[in-house]
Amino acid sequence: MLENAKRTIAFICPVCRQPVILERSAFQLAAAGSRLPCPCGKAGVDVEMMGGQVRLRVPCLFCEQEHTVSCSTTAFLHEKTLAFSCAASGLDCCYVGEDEPVFSAMRRLEETVDVLESEAGAQGTFLNxxxxxxxxxxxxxxxxxxxxxxxxxxxxxxxxxxxxxxxxxxxxxxxxxxxxxxxxxxxxxxxxxxxxxxxxxxx
Ligand SMILES: [Zn+2]
Ligand SMILES: [Zn+2]
Ligand SMILES: [Zn+2]
Known part of the structure; x- marks a missing residue:
């Protein structure tokens, strides 16, 4: 395992609604109970590595629940991009991978969110x-x-x-x-x- 390989983890914070993109080394991620917080401090992704499996707890912008997702440690550390999606909305809630593909996946997700929000806005109503x-x-x-x-x-x-x-x-x-x-x-x-x-x- 490449202990110093960098991984990029991205999500949209459901509290402050900012896109959060963080970079961690495989070594940092393997440290027990890694938490990747949004700078607002009110939400974050929890990463737990257990042998061959990685479990992530991801806050979700779309359904406002926390999703627990998992994948193999090999995929987590080596795939170009992994997309985890929200079962309720079908939209992606978290990306893990190399920085460039994760950045572009995030950009597409932000665009989708903007479209959804402006469609809802066009109906003349705001959430509140x-x-x-x-x-x-x-x-x-x-x-x-x-x-x-x-x-x-x-x-x-x-x-x-x-x-x-x-x-x-x-x-x-x-x-x-x-x-x-x-x-x-x-x-x-x-x-x-x-x-x-x-x-x-x-x-
Ligand atoms: Zn936040
Ligand atoms: Zn400026
Ligand atoms: Zn969700």
């Missing part, structure tokens, strides 16, 4: 109208105070309203920040942020 209204108002407030900027230094941004989130895009570098707008706690989270930083894309 009240929450969406409050989130938009708070975002406008933060924007008026000049509190929205991108890590590339740009202060111009575009806003896209989805079914249960709002996305801010940097006008210069295409960096994006997704703000969840689904529950009351999303409002609380946003209200305690004086500024918002869009993660810029380096080219």
């Amino acid at each position: 109208d009240l929450v969406m209204e409050e989130i938009l108002e708070e975002l406008r407030d933060i924007g008026r105070r000049g509190g929205i900027s991108c890590s590339c230094g740009c202060r111009e941004y575009k806003m896209k309203i989805n079914y249960s989130s709002v996305e801010l895009f940097c006008a210069r570098c295409d960096g994006a920040l997704k703000i969840p707008a689904a529950t009351m706690s999303d409002i609380e989270d946003l209200c305690c942020k004086p500024t918002l930083l869009i993660r810029g894309r380096e080219r």
Whole structure:
């Protein structure tokens, strides 16, 4: 086994709705009770290696349950990409593999999520109208105070309203920040942020 081989693990955090892409060495993954958290700290993938099998517990954006999936250790450490999907929605909830195929699978999944969200949005409803209204108002407030900027230094941004989130895009570098707008706690989270930083894309 290549102990220093790198694996990329990706999922969409169901709490903050950001795509999370993490890289770990096979050695790190083999360490007992590996947890791969979202930077928000509220969700993460648990990896458990037991001899020839790997078991993953994946938080799911689509059905909001946790899925337990497993595969062989060989596949987990050597396949180009493994896709684990949500039985309830049929959509992928986690990818494991080499960084490039995992990044492109993730990009496709994000596009699918955007389409699903805008289809739902086109029907004139949000997941929670009240929450969406409050989130938009708070975002406008933060924007008026000049509190929205991108890590590339740009202060111009575009806003896209989805079914249960709002996305801010940097006008210069295409960096994006997704703000969840689904529950009351999303409002609380946003209200305690004086500024918002869009993660810029380096080219
Ligand atoms: Zn998160
Ligand atoms: Zn699911
Ligand atoms: Zn930018």
